[in-house]
Amino acid sequence: MLSRCLVFGVLCCVPWIHLSQAQHCNVQVSPVSNNGKVKTCLHSSQDSPENTKKPHPDMSRLFSTDLLTSIIPHIEDRTCRSQLSQVVQDLNEMKLWAFQMFDSMGRLSSSVLSGNSHQLGDFDQCLSIQHPFIRPQYCLGLVDVDVAQEAPPDVKLVVERIRGNNFIQSHRSDPSQFIPTYTTLKWGLCIPDSCSPFDLSKSFDTFFNLTLPAYVTVQTSVDPRLCHQGGLQQKDWPLSTYLAILLFGGLVMISLVSTYCDQNKVPINKLSKSRSIQVLCSVKRNWAQFLIFKKEDIGCIHGLKTVATLLLFFAHNVIPLGSIPFINRTQLTDITFAPISSIFRSSIVYTDTFLLLSGLLSSYYLQTTSSILGRIGNRLVRMIPAHLAVILFTATILPYLSNGPLWSYIVETNGQLCARGWWKNLFFIHNFYPFEEMCAPHTHHLALDVQLFLLTIPLVLGLKSHPGFTSVILLGLNLGSALMRYCAMKEHQLSLVIYTGASLQDLYKSADLSYIRPLHRASPYLSGVWLGFILYKIKFHPVKLSKTTLYTGWSMATICLSYCLMANYNVGAIDYKYDVTQAAHYAALCPLLTSAALSWVILVCSTGYGGESERERETRKGGKPSFFAHAHVHTHTHTHTHTHTHTHTHTH
Known part of the structure; x- marks a missing residue:
């Protein structure tokens, strides 16, 4: 079942094994075939040389029963082989239980060339099958399809379209709980529980090795954790x-x-x-x-938080769509190929916004307090309970809320990581461990925030006593952080932007070596610390800005933000080739330019040069600002939608 869909998708003229060439084969007629005949070879007394040859393609044999009978000889377990033969025999007789098992298996469907290659079958029906001595089992098979460089162009195109235009290249062994294994195909298998995952993997691999041409390779695996037995409570x-x-x-x-x-x-x-x-x-x-909007608040940051939250929400919620079995996945990737998709690919701009604002607020309010320990305690008390609530729910409740073909593949895996590594999150050190082993990976931002807050306290105190010297240190640390990002991208051939054709391993490596490292992400936070000090000073010594200064500042801020959002307009193209120089320059410059542009926006708005003043706005609105403009987002969360759907969705 699993290989039937793949064979059609990989190569429309895939040669199939003619089991009828084997000696002493029992031939049965199946009523579910288009031509009314399905040859079922249950036993073969000996292998002839002709059996090892790849026959000419026979498209009339692209039926589930043919595929099922084709793998039976390759299964080593006698009980499994016997029960599969019983399934085929009862299916030919149109018995309900066998037809349910056949109907529950993912199988060839339309729109394969549009990316409809995730065939999950019917999970619930499979596990509800009733038989006196054969108990059903649903397994999720993971399949990688690759094509050699010397393959004909049409074959390469077919494989590429089956893989969803290679949006993110993955391997079946890659972690699946956060970034989807996009090009790894998922196939639902409804089989007797006497068939072990090892038997299934080995039989399908053997079948493909005998069937497919040399330039097309298919590798399958069935993880025991992705198998569910029917009839169990x-x-x-x-x-x-x-x-x-x-x-x-x-x-x-x-x-x-x-x-x-x-x-x-x-x-x-x-x-x-x-x-x-x-x-x-x-x-x-x-x-x-x-x-409530307090007078001592820096009002304009609430609007920036709201905008950054919305953009980050949309940018990061494109990622989970790769786990959903869309009928037209290629159309989804076509949308991401557009140059405008650079706005969402450059999500580092929005996370840097939160780091900048966090550094600003920390510095600004530390200037006004005499109790540093009190400020640290207040910050931790606000963050730890909500953070632990997320971890506790993910580890103990979420895995048991539902079930489905993708539920254990995505949700339960993350729950197990949280059950084992919750203590790392408790002490905000989980970003020091590999990203793929992290519990609730979206919470890495909280760890960065806490670590940078503690590291920059001496700098804030230094700004109060020796502002000039400390400002030079801040500048040096900022440039040093940029240099670290540049070297990491250049040395390891990485990128902080998801580009077309990027491998999942490269994305995780980029996260481990740069994206979740506090020193690499320090630039916007350090800029925020310096900006908070400036805002605190001009609170008592207002500044006046000339029109020339304002025009120049707004022009430079626009140029900086435009570069950060659109510099990667070409990385989404289907024919894009990775450019290490472009990736390294962007990683080094973007956080600096984002910080400079947003610092200018906050500065001019806080000093009354950004439009209507906060006092006038309070007077006009009766002292109560709008919720949208001043919603205070204390923590930044990436929303990751877990799906366990059994149906196909058509995206528009």
Whole structure:
């Protein structure tokens, strides 16, 4: 079943093995064939030389029963071989259970050349099959299709289109819990549970080696963790899951009770101690506090956070689409080939925005406090509970919420990583470990934020006492960070932008060697530290900017942001060839230019040169800013959609 679809997609004239050439074969007629005949070879007394030859292609044999009977001789386990033969025999007799097993297998469909090469079959129907002594099993097969350089152009084009135009090149052994294994095909197999994953992998590999031409190679693997047996009860929940549910349920109840007790609008600092504790978790009071725009806030950063959050949300949610079995995956990749896709490929601009703002706020408020330890404690108290809640939910509850062909492949894998490595996230050191082994990889930004915050505290104190000398140090560290990024890209042939044809291993390597390293990502944070110091100073000594300065500043900021967003306009082209010089220059310059441009925007807006002043806006709106412009996003989260769908989706 698995190989039938692949063979058609890889080469329309794939030669199939004529099992009828084997001696002493039992031939049966199947009613499910177009030509009314399906030859089933169940036994062969001996192998003749003709059996090892590749016969001429026979397109009439592209049926699931043919494929099933073709792999039976290659299966070593006698019980598995016997039960598969029973499936074929009962299918020919149109027995319900056998037809359900046949119907549940992923099989050849239309639009294969449009990328409809993920055939998951029917997961639920497979596991619900009833038979006296044959128990069903659903396995997800992972298949890599490759073509040699000397292959004919048409064959190369067919393979390329089956692989979804090679948007991100992957291997079946690559991690799957975050970035999808885009070019690895997923095929659902509904078979008797007596057939082991090893038997399936070996039989399909043998079958392909005997069938396909030399310039087309197909490698398959069936991971035991991706096999589900029918007739089994749902797996029991561990004690940790029950405890986590009780914890989250308790928090919800506390919030509801606290909200119910919060019946007045008296400020919390004017309430008694016992009354303050009662309304501490009030949803109504905390939501109102969330929307308050304080006079000491730097108002324009809320708008930047909102814009960066939305753009990052769209940029990073394109990635999970690669796991969904779209009928027209090639059309999805055609969209990413457009030059405008550079805006979403350059997501480092938006993550650098958050690092810049974090450094700015840390520096600005550290200038106003005399208790450094108090500021550190306040920051950790705000971050740790929410962070641990995400880890706890991912490790103990999420894996048990559903099931499906891709659920264990994506969701359960991440849950297992969280169960083993939660302590790394607790101490915010998980970015020191390989990205592919990270629990909840989208939380690496929190680790960067905490580490850079702690590292830059001496610099903030230095700006207060020796601003000139410390500013020179900040500049040197900024340039040093840029040099580290440049060397990493140049030496290891990497890129911080996802380009067409990039391999999954290269993307993970880029993350491990640069993207999640605090020293490599320090440029925007250091720029934010210096900007926070400047804003604090001009709060007491206002500055005046001439029109020439404003025009020059806005022009330079526009040029810098345009470079960062559109410099990689060509990396999405289908014929793009990796350019290490372009990648290294972009990695070194983009964080510096992004920081400079956004620092200018924040500076002029905070000093009244960015349009309507904050005081005028407060007066006109009654002192309550709009939610969109001033929504305070404390943490930056990449949304990763986990899918376990069984159906195909057509994208428009």
